[in-house]
Amino acid sequence: MEESRRNELLEVAQKAVKKAYAPYSFFKVGAALLTEDGSVYSGCNIENAAYSPTICAERTALAKAVSEGHLAFTGILIVSEDGKGNTAFTSPCGVCRQTLREFCSDDFEVILSDGREFRSYTLGELLPLSFSKEDVLND
Numbered sequence: 001m002e003e004s005r006r007n008e009l010l011e012v013a014q015k016a017v018k019k020a021y022a023p024y025s026f027f028k029v030g031a032a033l034l035t036e037d038g039s040v041y042s043g044c045n046i047e048n049a050a051y052s053p054t055i056c057a058e059r060t061a062l063a064k065a066v067s068e069g070h071l072a073f074t075g076i077l078i079v080s081e082d083g084k085g086n087t088a089f090t091s092p093c094g095v096c097r098q099t100l101r102e103f104c105s106d107d108f109e110v111i112l113s114d115g116r117e118f119r120s121y122t123l124g125e126l127l128p129l130s131f132s133k134e135d136v137l138n139d
């Protein structure tokens with residue numbers, strides 16, 4: 001991904017992490033999802049008192065984008081912040097990896113940032129031997 005585009009995603013994710021609703025874990029995550037046509041959707045984690053309904057930043061961004069008609073994506077950038085404001089490289093959880101796989105191929109780029117440096121992976125690296133719609137749809 002181009003450096004200017006990556007920096008744009010970092011800015012969007014850093015704004016999103018400030019909107020995270022994390023009164024239980026105090027672990028805030030922000031994501032910026034890039035669509036194939038160049039649109040960017042932000043997402044933050046939204047916790048719930050019943051825990052299970054909690055949704056991650058990555059899936060929030062994906063739900064926003066899909067609900068606006070986007071089905072093809074190029075990459076996502078993820079940032080996090082703990083209750084003390086410390087940042088760290090945070091990898092998407094297994095549920096998010098599988099949810100991304102529904103819409104993204106193995107070469108989809110997943111960028112982790114601590115706000116200063118970047119680590120780039122492909123979805124195929126993070127979710128090897130994935131199960132996807134190609135396994136279900138036989139055409």
Ligand SMILES: [Zn+2]
Pocket residue numbers: 056057058059092093094095096097
């Ligand atoms: Zn997740």
